[in-house]
Amino acid sequence: MSSDGLILLRCANCGRGLSGLPDDVLYLCPRCSTVWQLGSEGLRPVALETASAPPRAGTVHLPFWLVDAEVEILRCIYRSPESSTHLQGPREFDPLLPGLREGEPSRSRHSLLIPAFGVDRALSLARRVTGLSVAFSWTQDCPAVLEGGCIDLEDALRVAPGVVLASQVDGPGNLAFASISVSPLYSRVAAIPFIASEAGFSVAGTSLVLPYTEMADARAIADRAGRN
Amino acid sequence: MTILARALTCPSCGSPLQLRDGDIAGTCESCGSSVRIRDGIGRLVLPSRIDGTEALRAVRHVLQSRDTKAGAASSARVHKPALYFVPFWHVSAQVSGFALGVMPLWKDEEVPVATTGESQETWSVMNQTRTVRTRSGWRAAKKEVHFLAGVNISGADLEALGIPSLSDRTQLAVTGMEIQRNGLPEGVEVLDLENLGEGILVDPSVPLSGALAQAESVFDRLAEGASRDLEQKWSSTVTVGRRASLVHYPLWVIAFESDNRLFKAVVDGRTGSILSGRFPGRGRDRHVIAAALGFLWAGFAPFLVHWLTFLSGSSRGLQAHCPLAMLAIVAVSATATVKLLEVLDGIERKGSDHVI
Numbered sequence: 236m237s238s239d240g241l242i243l244l245r246c247a248n249c250g251r252g253l254s255g256l257p258d259d260v261l262y263l264c265p266r267c268s269t270v271w272q273l274g275s276e277g278l279r280p281v282a283l284e285t286a287s288a289p290p291r292a293g294t295v296h297l298p299f300w301l302v303d304a305e306v307e308i309l310r311c312i313y314r315s316p317e318s319s320t321h322l323q324g325p326r327e328f329d330p331l332l333p334g335l336r337e338g339e340p341s342r343s344r345h346s347l348l349i350p351a352f353g354v355d356r357a358l359s360l361a362r363r364v365t366g367l368s369v370a371f372s373w374t375q376d377c378p379a380v381l382e383g384g385c386i387d388l389e390d391a392l393r394v395a396p397g398v399v400l401a402s403q404v405d406g407p408g409n410l411a412f413a414s415i416s417v418s419p420l421y422s423r424v425a426a427i428p429f430i431a432s433e434a435g436f437s438v439a440g441t442s443l444v445l446p447y448t449e450m451a452d453a454r455a456i457a458d459r460a461g462r463n
Numbered sequence: 464m465t466i467l468a469r470a471l472t473c474p475s476c477g478s479p480l481q482l483r484d485g486d487i488a489g490t491c492e493s494c495g496s497s498v499r500i501r502d503g504i505g506r507l508v509l510p511s512r513i514d515g516t517e518a519l520r521a522v523r524h525v526l527q528s529r530d531t532k533a534g535a536a537s538s539a540r541v542h543k544p545a546l547y548f549v550p551f552w553h554v555s556a557q558v559s560g561f562a563l564g565v566m567p568l569w570k571d572e573e574v575p576v577a578t579t580g581e582s583q584e585t586w587s588v589m590n591q592t593r594t595v596r597t598r599s600g601w602r603a604a605k606k607e608v609h610f611l612a613g614v615n616i617s618g619a620d621l622e623a624l625g626i627p628s629l630s631d632r633t634q635l636a637v638t639g640m641e642i643q644r645n646g647l648p649e650g651v652e653v654l655d656l657e658n659l660g661e662g663i664l665v666d667p668s669v670p671l672s673g674a675l676a677q678a679e680s681v682f683d684r685l686a687e688g689a690s691r692d693l694e695q696k697w698s699s700t701v702t703v704g705r706r707a708s709l710v711h712y713p714l715w716v717i718a719f720e721s722d723n724r725l726f727k728a729v730v731d732g733r734t735g736s737i738l739s740g741r742f743p744g745r746g747r748d749r750h751v752i753a754a755a756l757g758f759l760w761a762g763f764a765p766f767l768v769h770w771l772t773f774l775s776g777s778s779r780g781l782q783a784h785c786p787l788a789m790l791a792i793v794a795v796s797a798t799a800t801v802k803l804l805e806v807l808d809g810i811e812r813k814g815s816d817h818v819i
Contacts, residue, residue: 243474244488244497252497257488257505258706275502314565314695319600324565328697353704356609357559386557390703397560397701401607404561409603411563412697451557451611451704 242277253278256455261298261351261384261424268377270298270424272387281388282423285378286371288439293431295456296378297445298351299364300391301425302417306345306399309414311338316409328412335411347398347417348425349391352383353451357394362401363443364427371427378426383456388422395419431457473498485654504671504709506654508548509641511662511713511732515544518715518730521737525728530817532721532743539726539743541719546662546732548711550618551629552674553647558682560608560700564693570599606690608700614645614681616674618667618709624716624729625739625819631677631684639736642712648733651710664711671707678705714738728819737819744817760803768796 244253246264253262253271260273263283271278284301288294313336324332348364350357386394395417404410429436435446436453447453471480478493487503490496513521519541526536573592617628627637629644641648656664667674679702686700713732718725721743728740 240501241471241474241480242499242501244499245475252495254497273499277501314603317568317600317602318565321598321600323567323598324601324695326694326696328564328695332695353557353611355557355611356607357557357703358561358609359607385706386704393701393703394559397699400561400699404563404605410605411603411695413699449611 242273244273244278246271247278247280255382256385256452256459258353258385258452259382260387261381263378263381263426265377265379268375270381274387283375283377283381283426284373284423285376285426286368286428287374287376288428291430291439294428295431295436296381296426297429297436297456298381298384299361299425299427300347300349300351300386300388301368301423302347302349302391302395302419303421304345304347304395305342305418305420307342307416307418308338308340308399308403309416310340310412311403311410311414312336312412313338313408314411330412336408338408344420345399347395348427349386349394349398351386351391351424352456353385354445355449358397358401360445361394361398362405364438365398365402367438367441367443373425378428380459381424381426382459383450383452384424385451391422392417392419471500483653483655504707506709506711507553507647507651508654508659508711509648509651509713509733510659511546511715513715513730513732513735515546515661515715517735518544518717518732521730521735522717522719522728522740525737525740525742525817525819528817530742530744532745535721535743539719539721541717544715544717544730547714547716548659548662548664549621549714550665550667551642551710551712552616552618552667552669552671552678552707553613553710554616554675554678554705554707555611555613556678556682556702556706557611557704558608558686558700558702560686560698562606562608562690562693562696562698562700564604564690564696565601566604566692567598567694568600568602569596571596601694604693606693608686608689608698610685610689612645612682612685613647614678615642615647615710616669616677618669618674619665620668624714626714626729631680639731639734639738640712641731641733642710647710650733654711662713667709675705675707678707726816740819742817742819756803757807760800764796764800768792 244262246253246267246269248269249267251264251266253264255262262271268283270281270283272281312330315334348368349361354360396415399415399417400413403413430439435444437444473480473491473494473496475496476491476494478491480489481492482489485506487505488499523536526539572595574595576591576593615629617630621628627633637643682702690696690698715730715732717728726741729738731738
């Protein structure tokens with residue numbers, strides 16, 4: 236609902252007031268489990284899925300964008316791991332350089348998890364959480380709090396090719412160049428449970444730790460989650 | 464922008480909303496509803512830590528220094544200090560991507576150094592060696608480009624006040640100011656004109672779109688710099704989550720008159736240091752010295768010419784009024800005059816105002 240240049244932060248489904256951090260664009264209604272994305276035109280509903288986790292003290296749900304997408308690797312070029320040439324190559328990449336190997340174009344369907352909160356190593360985190368997502372079981376349960384969502388869907392879709400690139404970079408071969416196209420099919424917000432520890436937010440049962448220092452609103456998120 | 468917020472009413476209950484001038488969100492005190500201003504830009508302020516008296520004291524301190532004209536502190540007629548809150552755009556964003564390329568490999572080799580023998584004529588190879596680094600190849604490399612960065616862009620041209628601008632082209636440190644090219648200093652508050660006290664809020668002359676474009680350029684440069692050591696580089700980076708706010712920074716501008724001339728100094732409202740200013744220098748004293756020297760030379764020159772003429776006339780080898788001797792005397796006098804003028808010009812130049 237909006238008027239006079241003001242947007243009323245209220246769930247249009249159940250009427251409950253919405254709250255969040257100052258830079259948030261994602262608001263969760265804890266009563267009816269609807270997530271709202273704030274834009275210039277007002278609030279727009281977004282579907283929510285929650286990765287289930289056994290109840291545990293210090294659990295904090297962090298918002299991610301879960302994007303089902305058609306990923307097309309249009310072109311990828313690999314180089315050898317090393318060379319003993321004494322000659323200095325060009326400063327910028329040139330596909331005509333000798334010793335490069337062209338990879339096979341491919342097309343596949345992926346579910347990408349992209350952090351919806353401000354984080355330093357967004358691509359690494361996205362790649363790792365996307366890798367873990369096969370072990371997640373998704374529910375319609377509503378987390379008590381889901382704050383810190385300051386990246387809107389438009390921005391998340393701009394990050395998506397980078398997440399695919401991150402997996403290609405960490406894959407076999409030494410990637411030198413890639414042209415990637417991501418066509419989103421279905422997007423929703425995913426609440427991923429993390430455990431607040433001394434070192435940072437970690438995913439239970441994995442070695443994934445997200446240091447507080449790498450997050451934009453870590454303190455505020457932890458404080459708000461601790462109060463609920 | 465957010466100035467309108469004061470006249471806004473709650474869309475839920477119709478009660479007037481009590482928002483500060485810099486707020487982009489708030490809560491209705493009547494019904495508890497949360498509201499956000501559509502496309503609102505947060506306005507922040509750094510309150511001045513010093514008052515007008517302290518700003519004047521800083522200026523007086525400079526007027527009493529050795530670089531300024533003696534007695535300037537007591538004779539200067541100081542105008543009322545004016546506090547301006549000058550605008551800076553603060554743009555923050557998350558930059559992420561990858562840079563792929565190769566890292567050169569280097570090989571260190573100890574090579575004997577050829578030095579000259581004792582005779583200085585024969586070359587001999589001594590036991591001394593030198594480390595020579597040669598390129599031995601490369602290995603494939605990848606770098607994740609990632610940072611949560613904030614950048615400050617001047618919202619108004621402060622060059623007239625002698626303060627360098629922060630822009631995408633000039634991201635130099637601003638000496639003496641708390642606000643620098645990135646990050647926000649401690650003590651930033653949401654703008655609230657009612658509680659701000661005195662001071663003039665300067666509106667930005669650089670539009671938000673211009674500031675965002677400049678910030679984007681800085682982010683691109685930072686991303687480029689993060690992988691500058693790679694060769695055969697290909698990179699892909701994306702900037703997301705851009706947030707912009709307008710930060711007002713306090714500057715005291717103090718004008719004063721001395722010797723019928725108007726001077727101006729800018730004092731940082733946070734640190735209390737003089738950021739820029741022009742003060743009456745010891746130049747007036749130097750003008751007097753230069754003038755005195757000029758008069759002395761003007762009075763002394765005819766006697767010198769007469770004396771030289773007398774000397775040349777009394778010499779055995781020269782006839783009185785010999786054209787060559789006269790020419791030499793004129794040349795010596797002219798050269799001396801030119802040299803003296805150069806010296807006086809130097810004195811005059813040094814004698815200009817004391818500028819910070």
